[in-house]
Amino acid sequence: MKKAKDKNTEEQILSAAKSIFQSKGMDGARMQEIADKAGINKAMLHYYYRSKQLLFEAVFKNAFSLLAPQLNAILNDDSSIEEKVRNFTSNYITFISKHPYLPNFIIQELNRNPEFILNMKDTNGFPNIEKFKKQVAIEIENGLIKPITAEQLFINIMALNIFPFVAKPLIMAFTNTDAIAYKKIMDSRKTEVADFIINSIKNN
Amino acid sequence: MKKAKDKNTEEQILSAAKSIFQSKGMDGARMQEIADKAGINKAMLHYYYRSKQLLFEAVFKNAFSLLAPQLNAILNDDSSIEEKVRNFTSNYITFISKHPYLPNFIIQELNRNPEFILNMKDTNGFPNIEKFKKQVAIEIENGLIKPITAEQLFINIMALNIFPFVAKPLIMAFTNTDAIAYKKIMDSRKTEVADFIINSIKNN
């Protein structure tokens, strides 16, 4: 069972690397720690991934490939804006509870190295706003929603959904909430955020 | 002029440390790089600040002390919620343009070490939501705004204002905007974000 074993090790490495890189970042992560977590020799990391940088890139791309479909649900789905806002808000908050480090990891590493996203831009499935722009224009023309640019609306949707997870420690301190109370607040947001957005843009 | 010279060196160190720590984070920053930027010997860093950790804490507290008053403008000012939202949104975006690394730095380091904010919580001027909670309750009771918890409203205000700077590289990629176009979008937000929030919560 050469191939089975081999595949297993490679996956074990990636899984350990994910865990370490996503919680400590590129600079804070140590190859030795990843090896320990994977239960293998440090040399194996280099055998399978050549360098810290390449291992990191594998982890980053993997993380990004989880986030991208979520955003495409807003940008490329065919339902109405209202439906998309409601679905996304509900789904995203559930999604992130399973991957709590993900948004922070992506944002942090992209700020450390903004050019890095260019590598990813031509992979297919990369979120792009063009289709959403047309939809917003049409719904405004039809009087369904108030005038707003697609960019601003998209930023607002992202901000309201993602930020509470990214800034969790900060918000917890300001609002005097513990982990349990915070979880409840996030749960409420599954519907409240959608209402907040739709309240603001919908014509009545 | 011992004191003058001495003060000058200390400030030079702090200024260099700010620049390095805020762009590279605790883990990515190198003491040698900070010394070089300050134009002094590496040993001086330890002479004035003992350790990397303490120098970092000085930088962090300094950064936090810049951000806190901004948030207190929302939480503790006496004007109406609508006025506060309009003022904050306009002021904050201007403020952050002068300190672009600041929100990211604080958020990133707080996620790396969430207990760290506890040190800061009992310094006076630390943003606290209690007064704001009362104000929200009153304005709801008076029929000025629709029902919403103070926590949710506060999170929404922070999210809409801060997130676009934190996630800048990500948003730029998705919306196909360059630095100049992005700056323009941020400028529009000075009023648009306030309208967006008020539209959503105001009774009419």
Next chain:
DNA sequence: ACATGGTTTAACCAAGTGGTTAACAAATGT
């Protein structure tokens, strides 16, 4: 049985890392 190929390991390495030291320079107090 044996050669072959990929897999795994322990030991190693050069280049940094934060931090210290001891000597020197400059200012201050007396």
Next chain:
DNA sequence: ACATTTGTTAACCACTTGGTTAAACCATGT
């Protein structure tokens, strides 16, 4: 004038870092 304190430097140190190497291991094909 001289001793003392404070500021500054170059050289150094122990330790960690990512990465390499050469030898061993082990499943397979012949």
